[in-house]
Amino acid sequence: MENQHFRPLDLKKKMRLGETVIQTLLFIAGFLSIFITLAIVYELGKEAWLFFGNPDVTFAKFFGTTRWQPGIGQFGIWPLVTSTLITSFIAICVSLPLGLAAALFLSEYASPKARSTLKPILEVLAGIPTVVYGYFALLFMTPLLQGIFGEDVEVYNMLSAGLVMGIMILPLIASMSEDALSAVPRMLREGAYAMGATKYETSLQVVLPAALSGIGAALIIGISRAVGETMIVAIAAGSGPNFTFNPFKAAETMTGHIARISGGDLSYNSIDYTSLFAIAFMLFLVTLVLNLISEAIINKFRQRYE
Amino acid sequence: MNSNHDHYPEGDSFRRSLSGRYRTASIWQALFFSALVIALLSLVALLYNVADGAFGYVAYEYKHDPAEFTAKPLDDLNQEELLALLKANLSSGAYDKLNNEQPMEKRSKSVLYTLVLERLIQIETLQIWSMTDSIFRSAGVKAEVAENYPEAKLEFRSWLTPVFLTTPMSSKAEFAGVRTAILGTLWMVGIAILTALPIGTGAAIYLQEYASKNFLNRIIQTNINNLAGVPSIVYGMLGLAIFVRALEPFTSGSMFGVTDSNGRTILSAGLTMGILVLPLIIINAQEAIKAVPDSLRQAAFGVGATRWQTTWHHVLPNALPGILTGSILAVSRAIGETAPLIIVGASTFISLDPEGPFSKFTALPIQIYQWTTRAQSEFHAIAASAIIVLLILLLTLNATAVLLRNRVQRKY
Numbered sequence: 001m002e003n004q005h006f007r008p009l010d011l012k013k014k015m016r017l018g019e020t021v022i023q024t025l026l027f028i029a030g031f032l033s034i035f036i037t038l039a040i041v042y043e044l045g046k047e048a049w050l051f052f053g054n055p056d057v058t059f060a061k062f063f064g065t066t067r068w069q070p071g072i073g074q075f076g077i078w079p080l081v082t083s084t085l086i087t088s089f090i091a092i093c094v095s096l097p098l099g100l101a102a103a104l105f106l107s108e109y110a111s112p113k114a115r116s117t118l119k120p121i122l123e124v125l126a127g128i129p130t131v132v133y134g135y136f137a138l139l140f141m142t143p144l145l146q147g148i149f150g151e152d153v154e155v156y157n158m159l160s161a162g163l164v165m166g167i168m169i170l171p172l173i174a175s176m177s178e179d180a181l182s183a184v185p186r187m188l189r190e191g192a193y194a195m196g197a198t199k200y201e202t203s204l205q206v207v208l209p210a211a212l213s214g215i216g217a218a219l220i221i222g223i224s225r226a227v228g229e230t231m232i233v234a235i236a237a238g239s240g241p242n243f244t245f246n247p248f249k250a251a252e253t254m255t256g257h258i259a260r261i262s263g264g265d266l267s268y269n270s271i272d273y274t275s276l277f278a279i280a281f282m283l284f285l286v287t288l289v290l291n292l293i294s295e296a297i298i299n300k301f302r303q304r305y306e
Numbered sequence: 307m308n309s310n311h312d313h314y315p316e317g318d319s320f321r322r323s324l325s326g327r328y329r330t331a332s333i334w335q336a337l338f339f340s341a342l343v344i345a346l347l348s349l350v351a352l353l354y355n356v357a358d359g360a361f362g363y364v365a366y367e368y369k370h371d372p373a374e375f376t377a378k379p380l381d382d383l384n385q386e387e388l389l390a391l392l393k394a395n396l397s398s399g400a401y402d403k404l405n406n407e408q409p410m411e412k413r414s415k416s417v418l419y420t421l422v423l424e425r426l427i428q429i430e431t432l433q434i435w436s437m438t439d440s441i442f443r444s445a446g447v448k449a450e451v452a453e454n455y456p457e458a459k460l461e462f463r464s465w466l467t468p469v470f471l472t473t474p475m476s477s478k479a480e481f482a483g484v485r486t487a488i489l490g491t492l493w494m495v496g497i498a499i500l501t502a503l504p505i506g507t508g509a510a511i512y513l514q515e516y517a518s519k520n521f522l523n524r525i526i527q528t529n530i531n532n533l534a535g536v537p538s539i540v541y542g543m544l545g546l547a548i549f550v551r552a553l554e555p556f557t558s559g560s561m562f563g564v565t566d567s568n569g570r571t572i573l574s575a576g577l578t579m580g581i582l583v584l585p586l587i588i589i590n591a592q593e594a595i596k597a598v599p600d601s602l603r604q605a606a607f608g609v610g611a612t613r614w615q616t617t618w619h620h621v622l623p624n625a626l627p628g629i630l631t632g633s634i635l636a637v638s639r640a641i642g643e644t645a646p647l648i649i650v651g652a653s654t655f656i657s658l659d660p661e662g663p664f665s666k667f668t669a670l671p672i673q674i675y676q677w678t679t680r681a682q683s684e685f686h687a688i689a690a691s692a693i694i695v696l697l698i699l700l701l702t703l704n705a706t707a708v709l710l711r712n713r714v715q716r717k718y
Contacts, residue, residue: 022614026516029507030509030512030513032505032509033526033529034529036544037532040540043547044543047547098341098345101338101340106342127642129644130642130645135678139359139678198328200334221535228536228540230645235675235679263649283539284540287537291531292532
């Protein structure tokens with residue numbers, strides 16, 4: 001009791017104003033990303049709402065007809081959707097087998113030295129801007145296809161855009177699949193070798209199935225990238241909505257349509273303007289769902305091995 | 307011998323089946339490898355295709371003979387003589403218009419030379435050939451020219467020249483350059499990185515150093531990963547709605563007294579691009595901060611530093627090279643992105659250098675897009691040249707990033 005006049009050492013956290021300000025600013029920076037997402041949903045959603053709120057745009061017209069010319073009251077979304085699906089499908093047909101094979105080679109076969117020489121090829125491919133791929137599609141792939149298939153191939157066609165898009169997505173699928181393959185525990189491989197399996201049998205029957213979920217995630221991200229890719233299809237796939245399933249023909253995709261229309265003179269509040277936002281909003285939702293699925297798969301996969 | 311005999315071969319049949327299995331194995335190995343060969347071939351084809359377009363024979367004609375204007379050969383004229391030539395032969399209206407764009411006296415010799423060719427002599431390109439044709443079918447090309455265009459001159463031209471880099475846009479492919487586009491790209495990327503780097507680094511510090519593992523922070527992290535996967539065209543639409551339209555008084559500069567502009571300015575494009583690269587910068591900065599050893603933090607806390615002191619004096623300096631590498635990668639992403647710029651910018655023909663953030667703009671990838679989609683092959687040639695400029699720019703940036711990364715890796 002007699003020591004009461006000594007102040008005990010204060011171990012309580014001191015209030016530091018400067019630090020609180022800094023911490024708040026840092027939190028705001030972190031929270032800004034949420035704000036961006038909300039802004040995308042709000043701005044795109046608002047214009048899309050205006051578009052769908054237009055009495056001319058009926059559900060039956062939107063999904064029931066196959067002509068898209070909002071300026072003259074034709075609101076059938078299918079030509080844009082089918083061409084997006086066709087080009088994406090072609091791209092995946094190219095990039096999935098090639099990307100997977102490249103990943104298998106890099107993760108299971110290549111020596112560290114071979115890896116360090118081969119991997120930059122994919123990295124360079126991944127770093128090339130898409131507008132350059134567009135040039136490549138229009139001025140290399142299309143003439144090549146015309147040489148192979150003859151006159152049936154139009155100057156702008158979905159096949160050429162899809163193939164080149166496949167080359168563009170290949171590095172992404174390869175690198176994600178490789179991550180999935182190298183995450184497979186060594187024990188599984190050793191076990192297979194001990195049973196007398198060859199390297200090929202080990203890779204394809206043991207490692208590949210074990211990495212399947214990760215490869216699935218890569219596939220989904222690849223699809224999402226293909227659906228959202230703009231420049232290749234804007235340059236090479238054609239300008240003008242066209243309801244066709246023939247990959248030799250020109251047809252505009254959702255992204256290509258947005259790029260072409262918004263590149264021209266566009267007056268706010270016109271039906272053309274809001275329709276672009278409706279398409280962009282659909283694109284956003286589709287890619288968001290695909291990305292979320294892919295992330296969920298990867299998270300589940302991680303839990304299994306770590 | 308048991309009943310498994312059929313399933314597990316022994317002796318000779320075992321060896322035969324083994325060699326079969328080995329054969330299958332090596333075939334598949336070759337198949338896997340061929341995927342990389344195809345990737346390499348695509349890359350080579352792409353680069354060759356670009357070079358193929360940027361160099362080659364050109365057949366052209368002079369509409370007017372240079373002798374009509376001057377006795378000396380054109381190449382020997384100096385700057386003043388070229389200037390006098392233009393003054394004497396251009397209508398005064400046309401000359402004043404050029405003078406208003408940029409004082410004629412201040413233009414360099416090569417710019418004036420180009421003007422003489424464009425306005426007085428009026429070169430007309432008749433046909434161009436690819437590099438492959440020009441090299442391997444040289445005789446055939448010459449014969450074609452002699453037959454089809456007896457008056458024409460034929461020369462092997464590199465469309466990519468120093469003049470190409472320093473001349474502004476032109477509606478004629480022969481005289482178009484990428485000066486305006488390069489300046490536009492630099493402005494746009496500068497604004498993008500100035501906004502995204504501080505915000506992105508701040509967000510990364512918050513997530514790595516401050517954030518506790520609660521629901522909100524998990525949402526922020528997931529959200530950033532998802533933003534990185536949003537198609538760039540969606541960011542373009544966001545930029546159109548927010549920066550071009552809603553914030554028009556700010557982005558057009560009318561708030562600051564700039565009158566002759568709408569919202570489709572460099573500022574809008576730069577901010578849009580900043581938002582686009584923000585997730586990329588955050589994720590890279592997070593990796594860099596994560597790589598700083600925890601012992602550094604513990605030591606700082608141990609001597610009584612606060613969290614911010616620890617972050618500012620110990621974590622950030624060590625993470626800085628990694629953060630810079632990440633921002634260089636973000637810059638190279640921003641330089642190559644085209645779709646958002648088309649939507650935000652939408653300018654088709656800009657021949658004046660951007661003067662500030664409130665100028666209208668064009669950028670390298672926009673020019674490549676516009677020239678590629680033109681029907682005439684001379685525009686494809688300048689598109690190819692612009693692609694080479696773009697690729698060299700990206701290569702330099704990425705090489706810097708790799709060097710920086712290697713230096714960091716050596717440190718720990």
